[in-house]
Amino acid sequence: MTQSGEPVIGVASLCKCYGDIKAVDGISFEVAPGEVFGMLGPNGAGKTTTIEILEGLREPDSGTVTVFGMDVAKHAPSIKQRIGVQLQTVSLYPRLTVTELLDLFGSFYAHSVPTRQLIDAVDLGERAKARSMNLSGGQQQRLSIALALVNDPELIFLDEPTTGLDPQARRSLWELVKGLQAKGKSIMLTTHYMEEAAELCDRVAIMDHGRILEMGTVPELIGRRFKERAVFFDANPKLPAGQLGKLVGVTRAAVEDGQTVLYSLDIAGTIGAFLALADSLSVEPGNLGIRQATLEDVFLDLTGRALRD
């Protein structure tokens, strides 16, 4: 869903080291206007460092970084007028109320959205007079997003917006992000939740150890590595793997966690052949199902380890 027009973010050969640790190791990517671009990776992958360099909070060691076509190092003040920022784990002036904080942050910008409108946009109407220290985790995160929207930004950075939230609060935040996307905002977010990347992002970059391992739409990323889909059922000695491997479309048969898994390029043909075989042997296959590879599988395949460990 990449749109035409000059990219809102352009990163080329970006490097950033902390001492001997290469936090960001020569990454390049672009984000198009109106696109939701996600960086997916485990903690310590270099996502936050990248996003904070784009926000003008850190200086890159080398590489070029542009936002709205302007060099971030040279034009930080005018870029900051047009971006919205939500940082990971920030508790704002704890003793100011939601309204006071939004008014205050609004005053930092040349143009700002009326506070009432922001409060409604993130559904904090009932907590408008509450001090930020008394908000729940989900409410604080919504406030933090409202603060990122205070200048009606064209580009919004969300750094792990749903980390630590319960599933319900996460869902409501996703709806909020989708609403922003529908309004044509460009969004760059980081996350270590695959579902979140799959749900929200037009394109995803998978990052680990400071490098981008793979980049593209979610179906692209999965299709590039996993052309097969899988049929799985409870392993049964009456259904020998050797025979199953020769069924139509099957590229590989394996036993994983007590289940037989048949990877297939022709899932319909394989299922038909498999059911016929099971019938001829009078076997009722238990817990039969089909699955497609997920981002988690892509990540596992890329790095040899799970995303959340």
Next chain:
Amino acid sequence: MRTLLGLTVANIKSLTRDRAALFWTFFFPVMFVFLFGWIFGGNGDSKVAIGVVDQDGTPVSVGLEQAFSQVSLLKVNTGSLDAEKAAMQHGDISAIVVIPKGTGSATAGSPVSIQLYVDPSNSQVSQVVEQITAQIASGFNLQLAGGTAVVGVQKVTLQSTNLSNVAYLVPSILAMALMQLGVFAAIPLVQQREKGILKRIGATPLARWKLVGSNVLMRLLVAIVDAVVILGIGLVVFNVQIVGSVLAVAGLVLLGAGAFLAIGFMLAAFLKTEEQATGVVQIVQLPMMFLSGIFFSFDFLPGFLQTVARFMPLTYLGDALRQVMVNGTQVAPLGVDIAILTGWLVVCLAIAARSFRWE
């Protein structure tokens, strides 16, 4: 300008909604003024209560009794000897003067003695009462003998030499409050950095000098409020007048607050966690509080502590405020006080500006 004021208001709200911070910035110094004001009670006001027992009942003995009553330092209570003894044992009075029977008819041939009951454990009060009694007695002797005193004593007071304890304490406590106000500024700064507030604001177009400026502005406003409250209590409750120029006092309040703020900012530049900040701030402020001549004169300190105190900026702020406010005796000339405070301000601010980290 709008942003600077907005941030200043935000800082003030953060302070006034924080009970611990409120306590240290306002109630602690006010408490000190009252506490020490009452304890030391001012030389002028605190009277020595004594009992006078008139066993004679003649015009002479009544005259004697009146003579005691007229001594401004004494608060005279009259009654029977037994009643006064009981009062002394209760601690209500510090001494008893007994004018014995026959005082009125005493002559050179048959003298009488005024009896004085004193408490030897309270030697200061005993001596004062003894001297007063001796003076009154000799005055009466002269009068009775028809003689005239050849040598009299006329008392002349100079405020600088007769500085009451409270007059000494009010400017000192003001100096202490300004010191705490400035040094304690390190804590919220470290807090805001630790919580990422400084970083979050760094992602907005707000100029950093405004962030610092709003902090300075807020603290200076609080300094003025502190000064008005402390000087107001000093004036209304303890009758400590500002002898010198009010403008000079205001200038010193701002300079002092500025110097200690610079120290607070410098501390904030080097401290990483809130716990560290709260600890180090106490390590910095407590010795200053006790050694800088705030609660007792600098001269009473032993030599090496005087040397230590000569390095402390609070010594000079207290000294300058006492000189301007109540004509206090000087530790250093006013110009030196101001120069040293300015030096602390400039040096600490430069260090803070070089070393401060926003995250």
